[in-house]
Amino acid sequence: MFPERFSNLPAYAFPRLRALLDVHEPGGVVRHMSIGEPKHAFPQWITDTLVQHAHEFGQYPVNEGNPELRGAIRDWLYRRYGVQVDPDTQVMALSGSREGLYNAGMALIPEVKNGARPVVLMPNPFYPVYMISSISVGAEPRFVPATSETGHLPDFASVGAEVLNRTAAVYICSPANPQGAMADTAYWRELIALAEQYDFQILADECYAEIYRDTPPVGVLEVARDMGADPERVVAFHSLSKRSNLPGLRSGFVAGGPETIARIKQLRSYAGAPLPMPIQRVSAKLWAEETHVTANRALYVEKYELADRLLGHIDGYLSPQAGMFLWLPVEDGEAATLKLWTQTGVRALPGAYLSKDTPQGNPGHGYVRVAMVADYEETKAGLTLIRDSLYAQQ
Template identity: 40%
Template sequence: MNPLLSTLQPYPFERLKGLTQGITLNPAYRPISLGIGEPKHPTPQFIKQALVDALDGLASYPATAGEPALRTACANWVQRRYGLTLDANTQILPVNGSREALFALAQVVIDPTQHREAGGPTVVSPNPFYQIYEGAALLSGATVVYANSDPARNFAADWSRIPDSTWATTQLLFVCSPGNPTGAVMPLDEWRKLFALSDRHGFVIASDECYSEIYFRDEPPLGGMEAAARLGREGFPRLVSFTSLSKRSNVPGLRSGFVAGDAALLKA
């Protein structure tokens, strides 16, 4: 067995299920679940019909990089949503859910043989956080350092509290904007600071944008690649953005999404 498995925390949703098991609910109230973030609306009919229409394709193995038509559709959505033109062949990669892709990226970019004099490589994560950030970091052999949320800033992660000595050993930074569970959105100036740190220390930024389409203002939240483009960062160096259909399209059971950004990282 992998000895690093012993470093993992209990899966929070299973733990929550155990804590609430056997509780009798007050029938006068409708319960609000604070467990797994599952959509409460049905899957759109056109999505279900598209799955039915594609059943004949089950007899063939799909390409690892996804069908060209799918990659093109992803690139077209990025163009409509963020005004960015991506190369569908090199800057887009369909994935079986953003959770799985977030885990895989850590295994690709973390080198546990580096920074041994400082105790090994570091992964920086917002806190609170999506559990896969911590699990992916620990199983890659890294140490996790948490940027706690700041109540004075709408509970956004306070990156300024991370010392430069930690950034110096950081190989991967997880960013979630809009944040889970706070909803806090990172402004352009904050992206600028994180990009500067990435340039200085060479770490990769994983921008989890699972909640990019859930917002209450007229203007949609700023995305990581969008921020990079505004700051003139051509090619999105050391940046990978993660998009999921689970929340925006009410299909968490489909396990479908895509990653986009730095072509060299996606090729790896």
């Protein structure tokens, strides 16, 4: 009675983690470093704005985001990337970037590409929503390794012409979750050229774009503009969850060509969940304000430097350039995660839970992902325990 395409899905990462760890007692004070849930404080004026507009919970929200919010998004895109967009036709507010990343598949992926079942390419490791969106529309998800050999970004051209001719869309995350690798201008140019050659869309998950060490990550929209690419070729997704430490606000946006946004808006009008109006009011102010973002970024930079001091001696250590995670090399990620839990109480995530098994193996098997979302002292305590438990011999 249920669709067969969902019958063989692996369990989601965090139920798997609970099944692995929760049958064992923690070996110390529990320290949550498994999930990317920002813990830095957000500004008080957010609460004040919500209270000021609380009466607007009594009305249906504007589907695509009210003019104030879309204008703030337009202005932010210009300040951040130098890109000019029409707020009426090229942006739409989202209930978090996850909603948009999933619904992009529903709205944009065709039933057939060049007479065959469409393919959707994505990195491996990957955010599971990419896979589920593809499966939901009957497309074939293809997992392209994002390993140290490829600079922790996928080489989509490596899949070959036969697959590329069937490719309808590519999901790509930059800065990458979990590795923190950033696509530079050359990478984006090559991918956009490939998309132009084989006629597919790039769905760029840029939700970590405001957390970086020194150099801001290049955005897909600015490179596409400089190349003179078809404006429908690239679609960018952003979120306030990481940028502004508000994962519970569930607020983000999508930007792309007018036809793309029109299709996503149409789906939203039937099946989506528009942002409540008080949330839209807060979101507009957040996109217009940079002081809290700069302060937030500085806190992450301190923790990047801390991680380098504590763990930089480890063979294969990847010094984070962006994002909020460490991608730490181990012999077996699941065994290392269990050891951490039972010896120290630190709760990390096996890399294999973010990756797909392939004939060549699981590219996350030899890693654990560690979220550096707590304050400095809590992060220091957790990283010290990780060092002493997993890397005492290095």
